[in-house]
Amino acid sequence: MTDFVQARRTMVDCQIRTNDVTEARVVDAFLTVPRETFVPAAKQPLAYLDADLAVGGEAGQRYLIQPMYLAKLVQAAGIKSTDTVLDIGAATGYSSAILAELAEKVVALESDEGLAASAKTALASYPNVTVVNGPLEQGAAGSGPYDVILIEGAVEEIPQALFASLKEGGRLVAVVGRGRPGRATVFVKVGPDHTGRIAFDASVPALAAFAKAPAFSF
Template identity: 45%
Template sequence: MRAMVDFAVHRRKMIDSQLRTNDVTDLVIIAAFGAVAREDFVAPDRRELAYIDVEQPVPGGATRRVMLTPTVFAKLVQLAEPLSTDRVLVVGSATGYEAAVLSKIAGSVVALESDPALAASASQRLASFGNVVPVTGPLPGGWPDGAPYDVILVAGAVEAGLETLKGQLALDGRLAVIEGVGGAASAVVYTRGDAEVSARFGFNAASKVLPGFEKPKAFVF
């Protein structure tokens, strides 16, 4: 008979061997990661692999999507510095894991997904998280009905198309995102000030580009 997997043990190992060793030091963030069952947000045949530090394929979508690694996601959250009173928008929420974790930190979370099948899956998986509202729409357009946001976290990479999201930031709001592809990609945080939105490098990171954030193809004669 196959032994049962102790996911709580795997979750603690993820925190100790992946998050803490990669400079994720905020105790509120660490507690949030410990409070959410990552195995409930991955494909059924990937549950036992839910806590390894790789991008997990997202089940059920019309296009190939991935879930950020625990380390990259945790560092993005720490870069965004969410507070308990903050209103957060997660762009590219897929099955809802990132929104679930942020719901343990912030006051409220809007989980935006463009793929209808993934959005439906997220609604089911997030039903027990009372301060999360799953919504469906194009990712680069954000969710203006809930704006302005104190934190916007993009759960994937972008090559272009951030202007609308920047416009949905509150004063002093932070937008945490992975920009670029491959070895040239990095995590950046944008902060809205009185007169402009400024950018600050966070750390080296890469992920799959989310739908709608691809760089326009150049016209070649």
């Protein structure tokens, strides 16, 4: 039988601390949240591997992203205890549980009905998380505005509507790029516009909802 507590400690010590994740609150969140709760029963022994973990969903192509990259994205977001956070592409809810340890309120947005239902069940003990089932690219403006928006997968483009859902000075964090690796980028809303800085290179599965529309050609 897998010792999940020890596996969680090993994940943090060998995957997260060793990859420049030094913020104590972030490290503590990954030590606290049981990742095995958020994966299919048959895959629970794989919950703490240093890899993306498939959880089914749309066309069977939805994942919990590699713990190390998730931790680095969360740290880059600079989440405060008073923040309201939108977690886009929450899948079964693991990332939302991590965010719930750091923020005042989390909205977990998931487009796949089955995954959203799984997330609601897995997140039942997190009273500061609300699961919303809807299109990822549209965000969840009705529950905003947000201090932080975190996108759980690689994107080719980010709809302006998501930036519009940020508070002034709010941060949107996403891995931007087609193929691997992409670039984890932190965007900050400044008035009607936004600035961006590259935080690190990252290889995470793409979210189809954020693919560029094919360009017209003769």
